[in-house]
Amino acid sequence: MKVTIERLGHRGDGVGPGPVYVPLTLPGEEVEIDEASGAVRIATPSADRVRPPCPHFKSCGGCALQHASDAFVADWKVAVVRAALAAQGLEAEMRPIATSPARSRRRATLAGKRTKKGVIVGSHARASDTVVPVPECRLLHPGLMACLPALEEITSLGASRKGALDLALTLSEAGVDVAVTGAKPMDAALFAALGALAGAHDLARLSWNGELLAERRAPVQRMGRALVSPPPGAFLQATAEGEGALVGAVREAAGGAKRMADLFAGCGTFALPLAEQAEIHAVEGEAALLAALDQGWRRAEGLRRVTTETRDLFRRPLMPDELSRYDALVIDPPRAGAEAQVAQIAASNVPVVAMVSCNPVTFARDARALVQAGFALDWVQVVDQFRWSPHVELAARFGRP
Incomplete structure (x- = not known):
């Protein structure tokens, strides 16, 4: 055919x-x-x-677009956002895409599986439970690749023969943070072996099925002037370069605002850099993330006041009277978007919204609600920090004329 x-x-x-x-x-x-x-x-x-740069490309399911030129992928990702906006009757100035370099991913989840001959650590093959070793991965940061021997030992100790471990890796300023799920239950012998392994491989932190097992150094992330230690497995922007592009776009969008709210604030990716210029109220549904943000703020110097509020913004969004206290808003929802919260922003008198999104379709839906309420969509900055994947991130500015 x-x-x-x-x-x-x-x-x-x-x-x-x-x-x-x-x-x-x-x-x-x-x-x-x-x-x-x-x-x-x-x-x-x-x-x-083009010829794929990684020798694992055909077997590994981690990348989908290494066979396409960088220029093609960049144009295609911008076109994806344009098409999502056009489907909602919108258009905007599209700024040049910011693409993260190869070997820059500082956060990834690998699979670890025991076999009759030993262990395999790698990525799942396309549309398969098969685990493919990736010793020459062109995507992950060298600091994560250096952790492969430790992950093989962890798999040998903690995986059953029936399933694969999920090995969530995050590169921090203090070393690699490893969070293992799907593993054997802990017992005294396993605890001792894993503790020794964490020391031998100089892991910053090791967590096991959601419980902290060893922390040799706090795995801190730099967010503006603050150093933040997120809880195990917490969300972090995939690359430092991608985070920098998003933070830069949000800074520009917020302009000279002096009092801001950061909605879906996480550990402070945007709140803490913005606190260099404005008072920030950070709102997030997970208390542990806000605790990490608050500690980072308290230990930093030269930041303005940051307050926090644990609140489910899907079920209980900030209302127009609460939003009216702020000169600008930052909102960075998950893939589902923030339909309920955006409806309240649309009904408020907030003059500026900086929106970050990892889903062009829900972004365009939420953008339409703001535009219908009188906002102008001033510009969109597309960010490709998931290189060689179809995943698209962006930041945008909405302002009332």
Whole structure:
């Protein structure tokens, strides 16, 4: 069967008429598909096709777009945001994309699995439970790659033969923070072995099935002038470069605001840098994240007042009378967006909103609600910190004329 690829789908697969989804293809390519085996041959390659830089690309499911040129991926990600906005009847100035470099991912989750011959630590193959070793990964920061021997030992000690461990890694200024889930229950012998392992491999912190096992040094992250120690497994922007681009965009969007609220504040990615210029009220649903933010603020110098509030913004959003206290808002919701909170912002008299999003579709939906309420969508900054993946992040400024 011959298929001409017309576009990329939201997962990065090529899409032909039908639709037919063909992984690892690009728009304009003619491909031949063996209907019996499913094997794909590129009959006419795109001019945007390049040789994947990673030797694991075909077997590993961690990257979807290494076969495309950087220029193509950048243009495609900006076009994804444009299309999401257009579907809501919106358009905006699109600033040049900020792309994180190779080997810059400081946060990742690998899988660890025991086998008859030993252990495998790596990524899952595409659409499979198979774990593929990735010793030459071009995506992860070298500081995380250096941790592979420790992860193999952890897998040998803590994995059952029936399932794989999830090994959440975060690179901090104090070393690697490892949070293991799906592992064997803890007992005295395992506790002693893992404690010795953490020391031998100089791990900053090791957590086991949600419980802290060893902390040799606080795994701190720099957020503006503050040093923050997030709880195990906490969300962190995937690359330092991506975080810098988002923080820079939010700073610019907020302008000269002196009193701001940071909604879905997490550990303080935006609140703490912004506290260099404004008083901040940080609102977040998880108390542990706010505790880390508060400690970071209290230990830092030269920051203005930061207050915190634990609050589920999906069920109990800030209301217009509460929002009216602020010169500007920052809002960074999860992938589902923030429909309930945005409705209250739309009904408020807040003059400026800096919105960060990891989902162009829900961003566009929420943007439409603000625009209908009288805001102007001034600009959008697309950020690609999940290099070689279809994932898109962005920051945007909304202002009342």
